[in-house]
Amino acid sequence: MNKEVISLVLVVIFVFSVSITGCMTDTSEIGGDQVGAEFEYSDLKVEPRDLGVGEEVRISLVVTNTGDEKGETSVELEINGMTQDCKTLDLRKGQTKIVIFNLSRNNTGTFNVEVEGLTETFSVYQPKMARFNVSDLKVSSSAVEPGEEVEVEVGVENIGGKKGNYTVELLVDGNIRKEKTVEVGFNELKVVSFQLNMEEVGNHSICVGDRSTSLVVRSDEVNGNVSVSVFSVVDGDTVEIRYRNGTVDTVRLLGIDTPEVYSENTPNEFEGIDSSDYLRKWGYKASNFTEARLEGKTVFLRFDELSDRRGYYGRLLAYLCFSNGTSINEMLIERGFARVYEEGEFKYEETYLSLETEARNNYRGLWSVLNESKKQDEGYLAISYVHYDAPGNDHENTNGEWVEITNQGGQNISLDRFVLMDEADHRYEFPSISLEPKDEIRVYSGKGMDDSTSFYWGSGSAIWNNEGDTAYLYNEKAELVDSYQWN
Numbered sequence: 001m002n003k004e005v006i007s008l009v010l011v012v013i014f015v016f017s018v019s020i021t022g023c024m025t026d027t028s029e030i031g032g033d034q035v036g037a038e039f040e041y042s043d044l045k046v047e048p049r050d051l052g053v054g055e056e057v058r059i060s061l062v063v064t065n066t067g068d069e070k071g072e073t074s075v076e077l078e079i080n081g082m083t084q085d086c087k088t089l090d091l092r093k094g095q096t097k098i099v100i101f102n103l104s105r106n107n108t109g110t111f112n113v114e115v116e117g118l119t120e121t122f123s124v125y126q127p128k129m130a131r132f133n134v135s136d137l138k139v140s141s142s143a144v145e146p147g148e149e150v151e152v153e154v155g156v157e158n159i160g161g162k163k164g165n166y167t168v169e170l171l172v173d174g175n176i177r178k179e180k181t182v183e184v185g186f187n188e189l190k191v192v193s194f195q196l197n198m199e200e201v202g203n204h205s206i207c208v209g210d211r212s213t214s215l216v217v218r219s220d221e222v223n224g225n226v227s228v229s230v231f232s233v234v235d236g237d238t239v240e241i242r243y244r245n246g247t248v249d250t251v252r253l254l255g256i257d258t259p260e261v262y263s264e265n266t267p268n269e270f271e272g273i274d275s276s277d278y279l280r281k282w283g284y285k286a287s288n289f290t291e292a293r294l295e296g297k298t299v300f301l302r303f304d305e306l307s308d309r310r311g312y313y314g315r316l317l318a319y320l321c322f323s324n325g326t327s328i329n330e331m332l333i334e335r336g337f338a339r340v341y342e343e344g345e346f347k348y349e350e351t352y353l354s355l356e357t358e359a360r361n362n363y364r365g366l367w368s369v370l371n372e373s374k375k376q377d378e379g380y381l382a383i384s385y386v387h388y389d390a391p392g393n394d395h396e397n398t399n400g401e402w403v404e405i406t407n408q409g410g411q412n413i414s415l416d417r418f419v420l421m422d423e424a425d426h427r428y429e430f431p432s433i434s435l436e437p438k439d440e441i442r443v444y445s446g447k448g449m450d451d452s453t454s455f456y457w458g459s460g461s462a463i464w465n466n467e468g469d470t471a472y473l474y475n476e477k478a479e480l481v482d483s484y485q486w487n
Contacts, residue, residue, distance in 0.1 A: 037071020037091070040064045044118035052127035052162060053108060059101040061115050065091035075099045078114040130164025132184065133157045134209030136191075143216040144198065148298045148323065150215065151393075152194045154208045158184040168192045171207040195393065197298075225300035225321065233295050235261050236286025236337060238315065241301065252315040253329045254307055255352050257341040258290075259283035259366065270339050272370050282366040285385050285404075286337035292389045293328055294320065302327070307346045317344070330355060335486060336365020364484075368408065380409030381418075383484040384440070386471050388464035395461045398446030403471055403484075405443070407435040417476035423469050428457045 043062040051057055065071060070092045077085045085101050105111065105124045113120040133156075140151040156166055163185040170178040177196065184190045198204060198217045206213050232240040234250070236258030242248050259265050259279035267274040300321040303309060311317050319327040332338040333352050336359040340352045363371040368382055383405055390400025403420060407413050415430040420443055428443060431450065435441065441453050445463040448456040457463060464471070470485040 035068045037065050037069050037073070037093075038067035039071070039073045039091070040066050041075070041116040041118055044113070044115055044120050046113055046120045046122045048122070050123050050125065053106055053124055054104055055124075056102055056104045057122055059103070059113060059115070059120075061099055061118060062096060063089060063091065063099055064096040065093055068093060075116060077101045079103075080112050081114075127186075128161025130158050130162055130166075130184070130186070131160035132164075132166045133159050134168075134211050137206070137208050137211035137213050139206060139213055139215055142214070144323075148197070150196050150198070152196055152206060152208075154192055154211065155189055156182060156184055156192055157189040158186055160186065162186050163188075168208060170194050170196070171205075172196070172198070173204055174207075193393075225302045227298055228301045229298045230294040230296065230320070233287060233291040236283060236290050236332065239290065239294055239320070241320075250315045251301065251318050251320060252311055252313075253332070254304055254317045254319055255341055255344075255346045255348060256329050256332055256338040258286035258332060258338045261287060270366065273366065275369075278369060279366070282337065285365075286332060288387060289332065289335070289337055290328060292387060292391065293331070296391075299328075304346045304348075307344060311344075334359060334364075336360075336363075336367050371408075380407070381413050381415075381435070381473065381481050382406050382408050383471050383473055383482045384408075386464060386484050386486070388469065388486065389466045390445075390462065394464075394466065398459055398462060399444040399448060399456075401445040401462060401464050402442045404440055405435075405473065406440045407437055410437050412436050418481070419474045419478075421472045421474070422463055423465070426457075426459070426463050430455070 041061055041063055043060075045058075045060050047058045047060075059077065061075070063073065063075060065073075070090070072088060072090050074086055074088045076083055084103060087099055087101070089097055089099065091097060099115075108124050108126055110121055110123045113122065134154060135157065136153070136155040138153045140153075141148075144150050152170060154168065156168060158164060158166075163183060165181055165183050167179055167181045169176050178194050180192055180194070182190055182192055198215065200217060202217060204215045204217065206215050226243070228241040228243055230239050231242050231248075234240065237253040237256055238250065239253075240248060240250050257269075259270065259282045261280055261283040265276045265279035265283070267276065270279060273279060300323070301316070302319040302321050304317075304319070307317050309316065319329050321327045330348070330352065333340060333355045340349065340356050342349065342353075359365065360367045360370065365385070368384060371380075383403060385404040387400070387402045387404075390397040392400070394401065405420075412434050414432070414434045416432040418430045420428040420430070433441075433452075441455060443455045443457060445457045445459050447458050447460075448454070450456060468486060470483055472483050473481045475481050
């Protein structure tokens with residue numbers, strides 16, 4: 001046999017030996033008396049063990065090189081004795097890796113898994129159809145005023161074998177008032193909510209599926225107070241209302257005066273404040289506050305026996321009150337958005353003057369500029385405003401909540417490691433930014449992209465409690481810098 005034939009035979013033998021080892025070969029570099037790469041296979045897991053036709057199963061195991069050299073190993077997955085997949089790994093001495101296989105089955109049965117001598121099983125079944133149960137029907141208030149918004153919640157549970165869609169029908173007095181279609185996963189409980197406004201006075205049945213409850217809509221006149229809806233806010237102390245019969249009118253909030261936004265502010269009309277631009281800024285803030293509390297809401301219109309029904313410009317002079325008796329008039333005074341308007345006579349003048357004095361003494365709202373203890377040549381950081389009541393559902397409009405922070409001093413202030421918190425210990429840490437004198441920034445409760453004046457807490461739900469809460473601002477030493485409270 002000549003040399004060319006011998007060489008050809010050797011090449012064929014080498015190729016054949018490589019091909020028959022295939023996926024089962026471990027390779028390593030071995031030198032001297034050292035042990036080459038050796039591989040240990042452990043912790044075989046199959047998740048889930050029971051799944052529906054077409055659903056994915058995850059098979060994993062741990063591979064460790066226990067030898068003395070770097071090496072390569074191929075991990076072969078067998079299902080019912082047949083090779084399904086093969087993965088090759090390079091591992092250094094002592095290195096561990098997790099190998100993961102993902103696959104699905106379109107037929108039912110029990111399947112035997114074998115990977116490098118380790119065995120497990122999983123079962124595939126034909127899923128049952130989705131089937132739904134309705135539970136926990138709730139209303140946010142069992143008695144409301146005409147037009148007052150009420151939230152209806154109901155739980156929908158999928159007790160079938162696979163996910164599906166369910167149409168939730170909200171019935172009021174036997175008639176479908178609203179409906180929503182939701183996707184509910186297998187064995188999942190989903191809470192569905194509706195916002196409902198009822199104008200009809202009386203007792204009403206609320207039904208979803210086989211669940212029912214009741215809702216009482218009270219008469220729109222209580223002790224002479226008339227229920228009205230606010231459809232527009234002109235500015236902080238002037239709104240437009242609509243009666244139930246469709247008649248509209250304009251209300252000038254009695255006993256208070258917020259800064260002007262459409263005309264010049266008279267210097268020192270707000271005692272001690274001579275900047276018209278500063279007052280205009282707070283006029284906008286007062287407008288925002290009134291809008292957030294009133295626009296689109298139903299409230300009570302209450303007149304004062306000591307005051308005229310209408311003012312010089314023909315507008316109604318009145319209080320606008322919530323169902324708990326609190327008026328927007330006193331809220332604006334208490335939070336420092338307004339002064340007491342003493343030019344006219346009204347029943348609550350002394351009460352309002354006391355609230356204004358308290359707001360001034362505590363430097364709330366627009367009165368914060370009077371804080372003489374904070375020298376203008378020093379850094380002075382303040383929570384100047386909290387917009388805690390977002391339009392609509394607070395949890396669905398998280399960026400409708402925001403906190404305004406102002407540098408009211410005369411020097412730049414770094415907010416690095418400053419923290420903003422509420423009474424429930426929700427925490428926001430500021431990035432490394434600096435505020436120049438008179439700079440303002442806002443911290444929104446929801447998600448978004450930070451810029452030079454807007455920062456985002458990143459919360460998936462509302463932070464601030466509409467019924468009462470406190471915003472706290474701490475510096476990098478955990479010292480309280482300022483707070484802002486409401487009830």
